[in-house]
Amino acid sequence: MRQPSLISRRVAVAAVSLAVAAGAAACAGPQDSSKDGSAGQGKPQKGGTLSVLNTQALNDFDPARQYTSGGGNVPTLVFRTLTTRGPGSGAAGNKVVPDLATDTGRPNADATEWTYTLKEGLKFEDGSPITSADIKYGVERSFAAELSGGAPYLRDWLAGGAEYQGPYKDKKGLDSIVTPDARTIIFKLNKPEGDFPFLATQTQFAPVPKAKDTGAKYEEHPISSGPYKLVKNEGDGEHLVFERNTYWSESTDPRRKQYPDRIDVKSGLDSAVINQRLSTSSGADASAITTDTNLGPAELAQVGSDKSLSDRVGTGHFGYTNYLAFNTKVKPFDNPKVREAIAYAVNRTSVVNAAGGSALAESATTFLPNQPAFGYTPDDPFPAGRTGDPAKAKQLLKEAGYPNGLTITLMHSTIEDRETSPEIATAIQEALKKAGITVKLDGQENNAYKQKTRTIKTAPGVFLAHWGADWPGGGPFLAPIFDGRQIVKDGSNFNHAQLNDPAVNKEIDEINKLTDPDAAAKRWGALDQKIAGQALDVPLFHPVYKRLVGKNVKNVVISDWTGVLDISRIAVK
Incomplete structure (x- = not known):
C-alpha cells in the first residue's frame, strides 16, 4: 500500500512540526465553541491591523513546502486549494468543503480517479485568471527535491508519482494529472483513496502560475489566490506582513473573510512574553493573537482568578x-x-x-x-x-x-x-x-x-x-x-x-x-x-490547548480539524 520510507517519515515530520509549533504537543487555539460569550465575541468590522505574536518562525512560505494546518493556518491567507476545511467551530469544522473547486471532488467507481471543476471568476493577486493548469503545476512542483517538506501522500498516491522528480527536471509533467480544459482537472491514482478530498486541502493543491515560479525563492513572494497577499518576508519567516488582495472575491470564497487591512506576524518571541503582552493588551497588543503559544498551568491559575482575562481564553483540540x-x-x-x-x-x-x-x-x-x-x-x-x-x-x-x-x-x-x-x-x-x-x-x-x-x-x-x-x-x-x-x-x-x-x-x-x-x-x-x-x-x-487573545480581537473560530484559531476569519474591530 503506502511506501513507508516516504509516508511514515514525512507524516511524522508533520506531527513533530505541529508539536513544536504549539510549544507543547500540537496545534492549539482560542475559543471553546461550546461556550457562548467566550473569547473573541462581538460583531466583527473591517479595518485595523491584526498582530500575531509567535515563538516559531514560519519558514519556507511556499505552498509546496507547507501544511495548510501549519503556522496557525497562516498559509490559508494566501493559498487557496481545491477543497478546504469547513468554516464552523468544533466538529462542524471537520467537514471538507469546496474552495477553488465547485464541489469536493467526483470519484470514479473505485475511487482511483478524482475529477474537479474550478469555480468561475477565480483570479490571482495580479488579476490574471486561475486555471486548472496552475493547479497541475502547483502539484507537480511539490515533487521537486529543492521544495520538499510538504504533505508526502501525492508521491505515493498519484500514478507515476514515485519516480517523478518535479517540473524543473522533468518538463513533460505527470500524466496522472489531466487538464482537458481551463476549469477541469483529473487525478489518476495508484489505488483507491476515499480520503482524496481531505488531501486536496493541503497547500500543494494551491495554484502556482508557471511564469511567476522562481523556484526556491518563490517563498519570498508567492502569488496569492487568497484574501491576502504577502508583502514582506524578513528573516525567512521571522517577520511576515500581509495586505489585502484586491482581486480576491468573497463570492467565490465564502469560507474566508477579509476583515483586517493588514496582518503582521512576528516570531522569535519568548512564550512568557507573548502571554504577558496578550494579557496586558496595551496598544497594538490589544489587537493581537498567537498561533503557537499555549497557557501553562501556572498561567491558567492566574487567568482563572481574573474574569476579564478568562473571558479571552478559549480551548482548542486537535487529533x-x-x-x-x-x-x-x-x-x-x-x-x-x-x-x-x-x-x-x-x-x-x-x-x-x-x-x-x-x-x-x-x-x-x-x-x-x-x-x-x-x-x-x-x-x-x-x-x-x-x-x-x-x-x-x-x-x-x-x-x-x-x-x-x-x-x-x-x-x-x-x-x-x-x-x-x-x-x-x-x-x-x-x-x-x-x-x-x-x-x-x-x-x-x-x-x-x-x-x-x-x-x-x-x-x-x-x-x-x-x-x-x-x-x-x-x-x-x-x-x-x-x-x-x-x-x-x-x-x-x-x-x-x-x-x-x-x-x-x-x-x-x-x-x-x-x-x-x-x-x-x-x-x-x-x-x-x-x-x-x-x-x-x-x-x-x-x-488540550488554552490560548489567550487580545481584548479587541473578534470573530474567533476554532474547529477540531487543527485545534487552531482560523486566522482567515479574525477581526480586530
Whole structure:
C-alpha cells in the first residue's frame, strides 16, 4: 500500500512540526465553541491591523513546502486549494468543503480517479485568471527535491508519482494529472483513496502560475489566490506582513473573510512574553493573537482568578494522542500478558497531572482521538479506572511467568514538553511500582531520543510516544502506526510494535476505498478496537490547548480539524 520510507517519515515530520509549533504537543487555539460569550465575541468590522505574536518562525512560505494546518493556518491567507476545511467551530469544522473547486471532488467507481471543476471568476493577486493548469503545476512542483517538506501522500498516491522528480527536471509533467480544459482537472491514482478530498486541502493543491515560479525563492513572494497577499518576508519567516488582495472575491470564497487591512506576524518571541503582552493588551497588543503559544498551568491559575482575562481564553483540540509504545521484538514485551499488565498498572490521573492537569490533558483509553470524525468509539480493553489496578497487573505478571515482578527500562526525552517529559515518565514509574514492576528511567536528549526510538535496530522495548493526524480521519492515524507495509527497516519507523497482520493491512485497504467519511469512520473505530486488544500500546492522554487573545480581537473560530484559531476569519474591530 503506502511506501513507508516516504509516508511514515514525512507524516511524522508533520506531527513533530505541529508539536513544536504549539510549544507543547500540537496545534492549539482560542475559543471553546461550546461556550457562548467566550473569547473573541462581538460583531466583527473591517479595518485595523491584526498582530500575531509567535515563538516559531514560519519558514519556507511556499505552498509546496507547507501544511495548510501549519503556522496557525497562516498559509490559508494566501493559498487557496481545491477543497478546504469547513468554516464552523468544533466538529462542524471537520467537514471538507469546496474552495477553488465547485464541489469536493467526483470519484470514479473505485475511487482511483478524482475529477474537479474550478469555480468561475477565480483570479490571482495580479488579476490574471486561475486555471486548472496552475493547479497541475502547483502539484507537480511539490515533487521537486529543492521544495520538499510538504504533505508526502501525492508521491505515493498519484500514478507515476514515485519516480517523478518535479517540473524543473522533468518538463513533460505527470500524466496522472489531466487538464482537458481551463476549469477541469483529473487525478489518476495508484489505488483507491476515499480520503482524496481531505488531501486536496493541503497547500500543494494551491495554484502556482508557471511564469511567476522562481523556484526556491518563490517563498519570498508567492502569488496569492487568497484574501491576502504577502508583502514582506524578513528573516525567512521571522517577520511576515500581509495586505489585502484586491482581486480576491468573497463570492467565490465564502469560507474566508477579509476583515483586517493588514496582518503582521512576528516570531522569535519568548512564550512568557507573548502571554504577558496578550494579557496586558496595551496598544497594538490589544489587537493581537498567537498561533503557537499555549497557557501553562501556572498561567491558567492566574487567568482563572481574573474574569476579564478568562473571558479571552478559549480551548482548542486537535487529533492527537500521547501513548506508551511497546516494541514487541524486545523481551519481555513480546509477551502480551506483560503488556496487558502494564496497561492495567498505569495511573492515568497521575499522568494527566504530570501533563499539566485536567485543563490541559484528557485521559485516553483509545488510540484514536476522542472525536467522531476519526471514528472514535468509547472503549477500554483493559479497564483499570483512572488510577490503575495494581492487583490485576500482578495477576497478569504471574501468568506471564513473573510472580515476583520484573524490572524494565522506560526511555523518555529530557525536554520539558508535557509529552515525553521526565515528569510523565516518573508518573508511570511510580504507578508501575505498585504492581511490582521496577522501572528504570532512561532520559535522552531530544534528538537522540527521536533517533533511537524511530530506528528499528536501536528502538527500546518501551518508550513515550505521540501521534497527530494530517486530517480528521482514521487513515492518517492508524495506518502509519499499525500497517505492516509501513515498517521501515532503514529509516524512520513509526510502526513501533512492528505489527504486520495481513487482516489489519487488508482492512486498511478496504476502508481506503470508502468515499463516505461517516462510513469510513465507523470502520476505523472498529479497527482501533481490534488492534487495541493486542496491547501494542497504552493510550495515556489527548492534549488540550488554552490560548489567550487580545481584548479587541473578534470573530474567533476554532474547529477540531487543527485545534487552531482560523486566522482567515479574525477581526480586530
